[in-house]
Amino acid sequence: MGKYLLKSLLIFMLLFFGNNTLLSQEKKLKKAKEQYDKYQYIDAQETYLKVARKGYKSADLFMNLGDSYYFNSQFEEALKWYEELVNSYPDQIQPEYYFRYAQTLKTVERYQDSDIYMKKFAAANGNDLRAKLFLDGSDYLKRIDFQSGRFEIENASVNSSFVEFGTAFYGKNIVFSSSRDTLTFKKTIHQWNGEAFLNLFEAKYDSVNNNFSKIKRFDRKINSKFHESTPVFTKDTRTIYFTRNNFEEGKLGRDQKGTNKLKIYRSYKNPEGGWTTPQNLPFNSDEYSVAHPTLSSDEKTLYFSSDMPGGKGSSDLYEVAINSDGSFGEPKNLGDRINTEGKETFPFIGADGELYFSSDGHMGLGGLDVYVTKINPQTDKEKLVVNVGRPINGPKDDFAFIIDENTKKGYFSSNREGGKGSDDIYSFVELEDLKDFCETTIAGLVTDKDTNELLPGTKVSLYDSNNNLIQSFVVGDEATYSQLVECESSYFVRAEKEEYNTLEKLVNTSDKSQTIDTPLALEKKIKTADVGDDLTKILALKPIYFDFNGYTIRSDAKIELAKVIEVMNQYANMKLEIRAHTDSHGEDQYNLYLSEKRAEATVNYMIDNGISADRLTGKGYGETQLVNDCGNESNCEKDKHQLNRRSEFIIVK
Structure with missing residues (x-):
């Protein structure tokens, strides 16, 4: 009797403590979700990880844990948890997670695997502009390689072991954002990433050594105890626009969920020195972020990034007119030629009207890549959004690109391997202008030579001039084929179908973009004949x-x-x-x-x-x-x- 009583007691204790453990995990998950919703990713990570290490699994857990790394640009860690999601819960994956998983695969240069999940994303979300860009530009690696090698880069001397990014020209000097903490007794730490808050720093140009030295904090009226970043100055250096946390008069503003957003501020240089108290711009809001300002060449238009309502993605690029009295017009979205459902951010306008920006929605090498297009295009060619190629872009985040188009020198920021800190500033020299991409397609219709009937199911193969197979596919019901090839090259197009003689055609491509119509009319091996036939x-x-x-x-x-x-x-x-x-x-x-x-x-x-x-x-x-x-x-x-x-x-x- 005592044996059965002891067994019952053990079962009760296991159930009791098991339920308490489950309740504890659920409480931790709830706490993590609250932290996650407030963008306190570091705290959320710790909570999620503790739950995961105890063997708790769910699609939501893996999604949120992956996101907590993804939105901090810790892509390899994000990849680990997205992979758990894909492998463990294939039936519970939301389309957006196919995209995020594909992006993290790129950051470890698994481009073929990334393409597989981009195809899944496109199949599940075909109206998404990112899906269309992928389907229309599946040769994106070839296009990126074509533009690569045009820049010479090096790690800038202003970097430290902390975060540095977001450079601005300031006369001969530069101003940039850094989390290097000069406070001896107190460090202000940001919960999103565990780093000190960003301030603006100025590096003075040393003409003797052709380098920057004497790095110091920028004006104390501009810097606060929270984030300041991504400044831009007017050409006379007397006006600054910059990004700051929603912080005014000693108070930190929050949205309805309690999250602090970003705003753009403007300040003027005093005649006697120093800067005026920064004023936030009228289109800022407590409910959304407005950040990363840049000016048009004539300084009559301000461009920026925002997640304001009505946008297409997680952040879009906008423009707003600056009136002669310093007031502003209404912000205008730059449209879906530029903006996707992903992230478009860090705009910069070159002297010749080029818009440089960073995006994870256009086809790139991983994370944020830098792209360029004409801000006011006059031709179809100028409407193209072009990846600037390696070495500016790589598998990680590459952003905050600026260039002096007279000297062809500039700066960009990246969290790539080999830097001094988590984000570093890189200087560059542009050695060659953007190249005109030559794009040739060989395409055609497959038919019966005698009857002109379509021949679906025909195998079409493309070989290079050395008879190496490039691509092979079977045509569908419409009996058409299309293959992107290189310019100034020779190819053999071969068509094979049972009961027909094999046909092969030589196609030579020129140095101009074009589509070469190459119909394939196959003859039957055995033909029927009747009275009256020729x-x-x-x-x-x-x-x-x-x-x-x-x-x-x-x-x-x-x-x-x-x-x-x-x-x-x-x-x-x-x-x-x-x-x-x-x-x-x-x-x-x-x-x-x-x-x-x-x-x-x-x-x-x-x-x-x-x-x-x-x-x-x-x-x-x-x-x-x-x-x-x-x-x-x-x-x-x-x-x-x-x-x-x-x-x-x-x-x-």
């Missing part, structure tokens, strides 16, 4: 040529006639009528006579080569049965007249 078409005979004004069988005609004779030898009951035709040149009566002599010569040749005379008849039609409108009064070209100079071998039995 063996000329069935056997695809070349024209039976005669010398001018002559009717002697030429050597090239003998080859074609040998094919007809061979068919008649195979089918002993077949009878033919040989019909000879001329074009409209010359007198009608003479053409009739000439065609009759040619028909007679053809019959006699075939009889001499073993075909019984009672199986053949011949008739000349002169110019009475033209296949086109090239009659006596016409001005047809030679090739059109040539169509009328023909022989027919009509089956009469």
